[in-house]
Structure formats: C-alpha cells, structure tokens
Amino acid sequence: MLQLSFIREKTAEVIDRLKLKNFDGAEVISEILRLDDIRRETQKALDDLQAQSNTLAKEIGKLFKQGKTQEANTLKENTAELKLKAKDLDEKLESTRKELDELLVRVPNLPHTGTPSGRTAEDNEIILSEEALIPSSGEYLPHWDLASKYDIIDFTTGTKITGSGFPLYKGKGARLQRALINFFLDEARGEGYLEVQPPYMVNAVSAFGTGQLPDKDGQMYYAPVDDLYLIPTAEVPVTNIYRDTILKARDLPVKNAAYSACFRREAGSYGKDVRGLNRLHQFDKVEIVQVTHPEKSYQALEEMREYVAGLLRKLELPFRIVKLCGGDMSFTSALTYDFEVWSAGQKRWLEVSSVSNFEAFQSNRLKLRYKDEAGKIHLAHTLNGSALALPRIVAALLEINQTHEGIMIPEVLKPYCGFAMIN
RNA sequence: GGAGAGGUGGGUGAGUGGCUGAAACCAACAGUUUGCUAAACUGUCGUACGGGAAACUGUACCGGGGGUUCGAAUCCCCCCCUCUCCGCCA
Numbered sequence: 001m002l003q004l005s006f007i008r009e010k011t012a013e014v015i016d017r018l019k020l021k022n023f024d025g026a027e028v029i030s031e032i033l034r035l036d037d038i039r040r041e042t043q044k045a046l047d048d049l050q051a052q053s054n055t056l057a058k059e060i061g062k063l064f065k066q067g068k069t070q071e072a073n074t075l076k077e078n079t080a081e082l083k084l085k086a087k088d089l090d091e092k093l094e095s096t097r098k099e100l101d102e103l104l105v106r107v108p109n110l111p112h113t114g115t116p117s118g119r120t121a122e123d124n125e126i127i128l129s130e131e132a133l134i135p136s137s138g139e140y141l142p143h144w145d146l147a148s149k150y151d152i153i154d155f156t157t158g159t160k161i162t163g164s165g166f167p168l169y170k171g172k173g174a175r176l177q178r179a180l181i182n183f184f185l186d187e188a189r190g191e192g193y194l195e196v197q198p199p200y201m202v203n204a205v206s207a208f209g210t211g212q213l214p215d216k217d218g219q220m221y222y223a224p225v226d227d228l229y230l231i232p233t234a235e236v237p238v239t240n241i242y243r244d245t246i247l248k249a250r251d252l253p254v255k256n257a258a259y260s261a262c263f264r265r266e267a268g269s270y271g272k273d274v275r276g277l278n279r280l281h282q283f284d285k286v287e288i289v290q291v292t293h294p295e296k297s298y299q300a301l302e303e304m305r306e307y308v309a310g311l312l313r314k315l316e317l318p319f320r321i322v323k324l325c326g327g328d329m330s331f332t333s334a335l336t337y338d339f340e341v342w343s344a345g346q347k348r349w350l351e352v353s354s355v356s357n358f359e360a361f362q363s364n365r366l367k368l369r370y371k372d373e374a375g376k377i378h379l380a381h382t383l384n385g386s387a388l389a390l391p392r393i394v395a396a397l398l399e400i401n402q403t404h405e406g407i408m409i410p411e412v413l414k415p416y417c418g419f420a421m422i423n
Numbered sequence: 424g425g426a427g428a429g430g431u432g433g434g435u436g437a438g439u440g441g442c443u444g445a446a447a448c449c450a451a452c453a454g455u456u457u458g459c460u461a462a463a464c465u466g467u468c469g470u471a472c473g474g475g476a477a478a479c480u481g482u483a484c485c486g487g488g489g490g491u492u493c494g495a496a497u498c499c500c501c502c503c504c505u506c507u508c509c510g511c512c513a
Contacts, residue, residue, distance in 0.1 A: 043473055047482040054482090057494040061441045064493090076493050083493090246470085248451095367471095375452090377470085 001104055001364045003379070004036055017110045020117055020326035028103055035100040042096060046089040053082050105214065109361040111326045112298075112335035118325030124338070128309070129320035134342050135400065142345035143395040144276035146402060147173070150422050155276070165266065165274065165281030172422045176397075176409075177284060179416035180390050181259050184286035184311070188257035188387060191307055193288055196258045198237030201228040206240040209366045211332040221263045234260035234287040235384045239362060242291055246377060247370040253300060254291040257387070259284065277391035278350065284390040290383045291368065294360065297381035298335075301357045304385045305337050308353050311388060314412045317396050318342040320349065334359045341392060345399035350392040355385030398422075 007014050011029060018025040056079055063072035116125040147153035152173025158166045169177050189195055207213040207229050212220060221230035231237055238258050247254065262285050266274070273279050288307075292300045305321065312319045324336040333356040340349035360379040363369070370380045401408040406423025414420050 040473065043482080047473065050483085051481055053493080057492095058441070060493045065441085072493080079493050375468090 001361060002107055002110065003360065003364055004032075004104070007032060008036065014110065017113075018108065020111045020115055021108050021329065022119055022327045023108055025107060028107060032100060032103050032107075035096055035103070039093065039096045039100060042089055042093045046086060046093055049082060049086050049089060053079060053086065056082070108331045109334050109358065111329060111333075112357070112359075114323075115329065115335060116323060116325040119327035120325075121328050123325040124328055125323040125325065127321050127323050127337075130313070131318050131320070131342070133316060133318040133400070135344055140344040140399055141402060142276065142343075143398040145345075146398045146407065147276065150407065152176070152422060153277070163281070165279070167277070167280065172417070172419060175417055175419070176394065176413075176422070177390060179413050179418075180388075180393065181284060181286060183413060183416050184387060185257060185259055187311060187314075188286060188288055191255075191288075193255040193257035196238060196241070196256050198231075198234055198241075198258050198260060200231050200237075200260055200263075201226075202231055202236050202240065203228060206236060206243065209243050210236045210239050210362055211365065212236060215331050218267055219265050221265060230263035231260060232264045233262050233285065233386075234258040235289060238287065238289045239366065239368075239382055239384065242368045242380075242382075243366040245368055247291065247368075247380065249293065249370050249372050252291060252293045252370055252380065253296065254289075256289045257286060258289075259286045261285075262389075272346075277395045278346075280391055286387050288385050288387045292381045292383065293370070294378065294381050297357050297359060297383060300381075300383055301335065301337075301355065304355045304383060304387075308339055308355055308385060308387050312339065312341065312352075314410075315393065315397065316410050317393070317400065319352075330356065332356075332358050332361050334361065339386075339388075341396040343392075343396050343399055345395075350396060352392045352396075353386040353388050355383070357381065357383045 002014070007029060011033065015025045015029055056075060060072050060075050060079075063069075063075065116123060118124070141149070144153075144155070147155070150172070152170055154168040154170055155164075158164075158168040161168065185195055201223065204213060204227065207220065212229070212232060216232070220232055222228075223230070237260075238256050241256070242254065262283050264281060264283075266279055266281060269279050288304060290297075290300050290304070309319070309321065319339055319341045322338045322340060324333075324338060329336050336354055336356040338351050339353035339355070341352050342348075343350050359381050362382045363379040366382075368380050368382065369377050371377050397410065398407055401410070406421040409417050409420050409422070
C-alpha cells in the first residue's frame, strides 16, 4: 500500500511511475485525494465536536458534585444534539475511510526508476547470463522421464493420494530434496540469516499484510472451518513476524531464512508449464527475508542477488538473471530480479527464484516501522527472495547431470545427499 | 471438546463510573559522577490520525466489536485469545 502522504505530495510522479506498470492511475489517484480531503475535513469536525462533548461532560460532573443538579440537567440537554451530530460525522468518517482504503489497496507499488518498461516477459532485461555450462550437443531426457527411469519421483501415486501437482518423492529423490533444503539453509545461515521455522497456515490478517489478500485471493488454499490460508510462500509468515512492530534502527537489517512447503492453487495453468516438476501445487522452498533501513534496501537487494547467483554457481547450473519489466513485475514489488536455470531436457529457461525489493509497500500495510536515532518513527523496507525453490532446481539438476551410468550429484551436495549418483 | 480464571504501556502490575493516557517498580535511552565498568543520582520514556510555520495542541486507543451513560480501562452483550484442570492425543 502506498503512503497517502507520498501520493499527496508527489501526485504527478506517482501517476507517471505507475504507467511503467501499465497502470493508469490518474482517475483512482484523484479519487483517493478527494476522499482524503473529505476524510480530514470530517475528522477535524468530529474531533472538535468531541472536544466540546468532553468539556461539557466534565462540567456536568463538577456540577453534580457541587449538588447543582438543576444546572447539570440543563447542560445535559445540550449533549443530545452534539451526540447526534457526532454520530453522523463518525459514520461519514468511517465510510470515507473504508472507501479510501479499498482504492488505496488496489494501487500497485511504484516501480523503481531503473525498471525496464514493457508489458510481458519478452520485455525483461537480461542482466547476466552464465551459459558456459549449457551443453552444446547430446541427448538430454526431460526430468519426468528420468524421474520414472530411476523411480525417484512418482507423479502418478501423488495424483492418486491427492491430485495432480502433488508429487511423491521416493528413495534418492526424497533424499535429494532433504539435501537441497539443508544445503540452502546452511548457506543462508553462513550469510547471516537467522533460521526460523514458521507456521504453514496463516490467518487473513497476515495474508493481507504481505499483499496476498485481496490481490491473489484465488491462488491460496483456504480452510474455511478455521478461516486459515495455506501459505504460498514462507514470505507470508516470516514477514508477518514483524507486523505491527517498531524496530530499533540498530536492529536493522533483520535477516531471516526459512524453509517451508509452499501451497499454490495455480488456477488457470496448463500445458507444458505444468508438466513434471515445472509447476506444482505443493513444493519446497527456502526463502530469505530482509527488513532494512530505507536507504539500505537497494544495497540489500544487490547482496541478495549476488547470494542467489552464488548458490546457482555452487550447484554448477547454467543460469541467467533477468530484471523484470514493469508489466511483468508483481503488484507489490518495486524492483525484481528473476533467476532462471537452463533445463537441458526441455531446452528452455525455468524460473527458480525471484528477488524483490518492496520498499515500504508491504511495511505500510504491515505497520512495520523502525525508530531512528532521533526517536522518529519511519516505515522500514522489506525484501525477499527464493534461495531457492526446489522443484525446478531438481528438474535442471537431473537433466543436466544425466549420464549413461546415472545422474551425477554436484560436488557441494554430495555430503548432504550421502551418495554421489542416482542410478 | 468440557469446566474455571484472566487479557491494562517493552515487562511486572495498580486501577470497579468523572480529578487516569493510565500509579509504582523493572527494563530502555540521555546526562551527572567515575581512570574504565558497575553502582548511585537526575531527566526522558506509548501509538495513530488531525490542526499549526513552529512552540504547541485536538481526538482516538487499556484483546476486538457493539451497547448503557452527560461521562467507561471500570457496567452490560457478542467475539477472539491466553492460562489452569479434565478429556483426547503426535
């Protein structure tokens, strides 16, 4: 959620920058400003009225104590009218606030000035491509064939148990999952992230705090009996640790890492996108989250980008980093880097990580603030990134490391796996 | 799931209708003292939204929502949460 004060002060700039996200904000913004004027006006009137009531009430109390019942009762009569007026104003204030909020919540975050313009993934800017490891020739089976060949991922049984998009990992397949999770968590810890283990279900307030509600309502699994949502990413519970919090400036940056299973309905996906491990309803991911000082958030973003790149290098996977254009970026993000690994079997890039700076957009909803040295309170910045999401990493690993003898495990993972080859 | 107790500022905790945005203590922060640390002393110490150039000031908030009243942290109703006991159980 954008800050009202910012919209008020930099109206033209806000509208202008929203265009980068292909969002025509002119109308909404002016409506927001209009409602905000009404809101402030109404509040002023209501406050004044209540100030009057308060003084009256005090006087009445005093008169009663002095035994001046007659005078007190006369004053009492005056309060009836005040109350009526106050009620009106209160209702007006409430409804204006609600209207204002509904509009405000639907305005996306402003893209960073360095954001490439464009509408679709085609317009994204490739800022780094490490393709040396891409095999120039040879037969490479897609991972779903390898999965059944070595009996390490059983999609059919997963479908039987639950439904499509819920694979059953078996034997070395299951152990590889566990190895990757541990590897990612250990690496994150080495980078200064505090490991946390969050709940996998969240309440509506939390889902709202990070922007999943109302924006992505239909994408989350929902348990109506208890009114809880299954998390689509650990970002939700981890960032919500700091909801309604005022941190001390010296506590920044906060760095957390969490493994979680992630649940996504992925309504509307189909075709080659959902084949094998490409897109699942349940998958594993290690997420890194940072809460930073506003002036440090872009530096943190670059650090996170370097960190994720380092992970992919250690895994010896060809990858590229893409800076998302305005149209491809998420609602809440100001700047996002996507990481894509090369799928040797499918001959295409697969997204495995998304690293974003949300600036104060999430903080504003979350009421996540920090107190500076002078005791002033400001919104902090939040960032997060996958480090990393497992399924497509597994897909890429299986495909690129296949040999006639079996699938080779990358050096860094061997101690975690406890085996060097899947055969 | 059943029964009971309770939810007050960063923490402990006082407050049962007006003088309480909230005592006291602890923690925290700043200063004095000190060779340093500690101790002691002094001071500061909730948030949000308004008004004001500023000093300052108005309103709201004592789990959440509603109600009674001229006036509610305090009384009433609903909801949520926590704790204790019982039941069940990884």
